Amino acid sequence: AQKVTQAQTEISVVEKEDVTLDCVYETRDTTYYLFWYKQPPSGELVFLIRRNSFDEQNEISGRYSWNFQKSTSSFNFTITASQVVDSAVYFCALSEANFGNEKLTFGTGTRLTIIP
Amino acid sequence: DAGVIQSPRHEVTEMGQEVTLRCKPISGHDYLFWYRQTMMRGLELLIYFNNNVPIDDSGMPEDRFSAKMPNASFSTLKIQPSEPRDSAVYFCASSLGRSLGNTEAFFGQGTRLTVV
Numbered sequence: 720a721q722k723v724t725q726a727q728t729e730i731s732v733v734e735k736e737d738v739t740l741d742c743v744y745e746t747r748d749t750t751y752y753l754f755w756y757k758q759p760p761s762g763e764l765v766f767l768i769r770r771n772s773f774d775e776q777n778e779i780s781g782r783y784s785w786n787f788q789k790s791t792s793s794f795n796f797t798i799t800a801s802q803v804v805d806s807a808v809y810f811c812a813l814s815e816a817n818f819g820n821e822k823l824t825f826g827t828g829t830r831l832t833i834i835p
Numbered sequence: 836d837a838g839v840i841q842s843p844r845h846e847v848t849e850m851g852q853e854v855t856l857r858c859k860p861i862s863g864h865d866y867l868f869w870y871r872q873t874m875m876r877g878l879e880l881l882i883y884f885n886n887n888v889p890i891d892d893s894g895m896p897e898d899r900f901s902a903k904m905p906n907a908s909f910s911t912l913k914i915q916p917s918e919p920r921d922s923a924v925y926f927c928a929s930s931l932g933r934s935l936g937n938t939e940a941f942f943g944q945g946t947r948l949t950v951v
Contacts, residue, residue: 754939756942762924762944763945766939766940810878821883821930822883822891825877825878826877828878
C-alpha cells in the first residue's frame with residue numbers, strides 16, 4: 720500500500736526566510752511518481768511539480784526547489800526567500816505505476832504561513 | 836483551456852435531499868477523478884474514470900454515493916440522501932494519463948457542500 724507522510728502540520732516563518740517542507744513516502748513499487756500541490760486560501764489545488772522514480776535530479780524553479788532522495792524515501796520542497804503569497808497548504812502526493820493505477824495518494828498537508 | 840470546471844461552487848442543502856455535483860474535465864484528458872476533502876480525513880479519492888469507464892470506486896463511502904460519466908466532457912457525483920457528515924469540499928480532477936507521459940492531475944476549484 721502506498722502512503723505519504725507530511726510530519727509538519729504547520730510552519731510559520733518570517734518573510735524572506737527559507738523554508739523546507741518535508742515529505743516521506745512508502746511504496747512497494749519500483750516505479751512511481753511524486754507530486755507537490757499548493758492549496759492557497761482560495762481553496763483550489765494547484766499542481767507544482769511531478770517527479771518520476773527514475774529521475775533523482777533535484778529541480779529548481781525560481782524560488783522553489785525540490786530534493787528527491789530514494790535512499791530515504793523523501794521528496795522535500797524548499798522555498799527560498801519566502802513571500803507572503805507563498806502562504807498556503809502544501810500537499811505531497813504519490814502515484815504508483817501499476818498498470819491502470821492513476822490515482823493519487825495525498826499526505827495530510829503542511830500549512831505554511833509567511834509572516835510579513 | 837479553461838481548466839476543470841465544477842458546479843456549483845457552493846451548495847447548502849437539507850439532510851435527506853439529493854445533491855448533484857457536476858464536472859467538466861479538460862478537453863482531451865481521458866482520466867477523471869472525484870476527491871473529497873475534510874478536516875478529519877484530508878484528501879481522499881472517491882472514484883476515478885478512464886475513457887468514461889469507472890476504474891476504481893473503492894473510495895465511495897456508501898451506496899448513497901454514485902458517480903457517472905456519460906461522455907468525455909461531463910461527470911456527475913450524486914449523493915442521495917445527503918447527510919450532515921457528507922459536508923466537505925468535493926474536487927474533480929482530470930489528467931492525460933501515464934501512457935501519454937503525463938501523470939499530473941489538474942483540479943477544479945471544488946464544490947463546498949454543506950448539509951444541514
